[in-house]
Amino acid sequence: DGGITQSPKYLFRKEGQNVTLSCEQNLNHDAMYWYRQDPGQGLRLIYYSQIVNDFQKGDIAEGYSVSREKKESFPLTVTSAQKNPTAFYLCASSISSGGYTEAFFGQGTRLTVV
Amino acid sequence: AQKVTQAQTEISVVEKEDVTLDCVYETRDTTYYLFWYKQPPSGELVFLIRRNSFDEQNEISGRYSWNFQKSTSSFNFTITASQVVDSAVYFCALSEAEGADGLTFGKGTHLIIQP
Numbered sequence: 213d214g215g216i217t218q219s220p221k222y223l224f225r226k227e228g229q230n231v232t233l234s235c236e237q238n239l240n241h242d243a244m245y246w247y248r249q250d251p252g253q254g255l256r257l258i259y260y261s262q263i264v265n266d267f268q269k270g271d272i273a274e275g276y277s278v279s280r281e282k283k284e285s286f287p288l289t290v291t292s293a294q295k296n297p298t299a300f301y302l303c304a305s306s307i308s309s310g311g312y313t314e315a316f317f318g319q320g321t322r323l324t325v326v
Numbered sequence: 327a328q329k330v331t332q333a334q335t336e337i338s339v340v341e342k343e344d345v346t347l348d349c350v351y352e353t354r355d356t357t358y359y360l361f362w363y364k365q366p367p368s369g370e371l372v373f374l375i376r377r378n379s380f381d382e383q384n385e386i387s388g389r390y391s392w393n394f395q396k397s398t399s400s401f402n403f404t405i406t407a408s409q410v411v412d413s414a415v416y417f418c419a420l421s422e423a424e425g426a427d428g429l430t431f432g433k434g435t436h437l438i439i440q441p
Contacts, residue, residue, distance in 0.1 A: 245428045252335070254417060254431035255371075270428065300369065304428075312359050312378060312421075315429060317371040 214239050218303050218318035224326050225290070225297065233288045233321045235303035242308050244286040245315065248272060249300040258301075261286055290323065298325045328353045330420050332432035339408055340440050347403045347435045349418030355379075357423035360394065360401045365415040365434070377401065405437075413439045 216237045225231045237244065243262050247255035257270030261280040275294025280286055286305075290297045300322050304315040329352040339345050351360065362374040375385065377394050385392050389406045405412055415436050419429040 247428075247431075252433065254330070254332075254433040255429070256431075257428045260428050268427065302369075302371065304371075310423075312376070312423075314361060314373045314376055315371075316373070317363075320369040322369075 216303055216305055216316055216318035218301075218321050220321060221319065223321055223323045225323060227325055228292045230289055230291050231323065233290070233301055233303075233323070235286045235288065235318060236284055237286075237303075237305045237316075238284060239305055239307075239316060240283070241305035241316070242283070243306045243313075244280065245304040245306075246270075246276070246278065246286070246288045247302045247304065249302060249320075255302060258288065297323055299323060328355075328358075328420050328422065328430040330418050330430055330432035332418055332435050334435045335433070336436040336438065338438040338440060341410055342407050344404060344406050345408050345437065347405075347416050347418075347437065349401045349403065349432060351399050351401065351418070351420045353420060353422065355422045359421045359423075361419040361421070361429065362392065362401075362403050363417045363419060365417065367414070371417065374403075408437075408439045410439045410441055413437060 219234045245260045246258040249255050256272050259278045261267040277289045302320045303318045306313040306315045331350045358379045360377045363371040365371050391404045393402045415434045417434045418432045421429050
């Protein structure tokens with residue numbers, strides 16, 4: 213079935229460690245996004261990519277990094293520079309970057325710093 | 327700057343009641359798109375509806391209906407004869423015409439349908 217796969221579902225990180233969240237899509241979508249969700253908050257955009265080998269910072273990019281080497285993949289690295297990384301992370305894709313296209317979401321990764 | 331406000335943090339109703347979730351938005355664009363998403367406990371956001379700024383026609387899909395009013399910058403969502411399975415967090419979102427930088431989300435409304 214076509215869709216977006218995020219892994220792992222749960223991730224625990226020690227302070228000072230970098231961790232990478234995986235996001236893979238088989239929908240042949242050009243655009244991909246990473247959002248962060250905190251309790252009682254909406255989703256906030258971390259990074260987005262309109263095409264392969266190109267990505268842009270969103271509203272809260274500090275302490276995060278991404279790559280887009282393949283159309284299907286858009287991994288997110290949470291670096292030690294991110295001061296408060298405990299959150300729920302959602303990856304999304306859309307057929308294009310036009311505002312009219314709906315985004316499809318993965319099931320999320322819940323990251324906890326221990 | 328764009329902004330979406332969902333003033334209702336949590337709503338609790340008894341099954342079979344009708345319930346309306348409010349959404350108010352701000353944008354300077356004349357062309358924009360409004361969305362509603364449902365987030366069940368599993369975490370994945372499920373797309374429900376998209377509306378563009380030039381189409382103010384209300385829409386009905388089964389028990390769901392949406393009321394878009396540009397005059398009040400609102401895009402409200404009504405569930406008729408609510409069911410327990412409707413329990414979820416519902417997000418209203420906005421994107422500009424180019425949309426390259428993703429969606430602007432409200433903080434969501436947690437809807438609880440009690441049996």
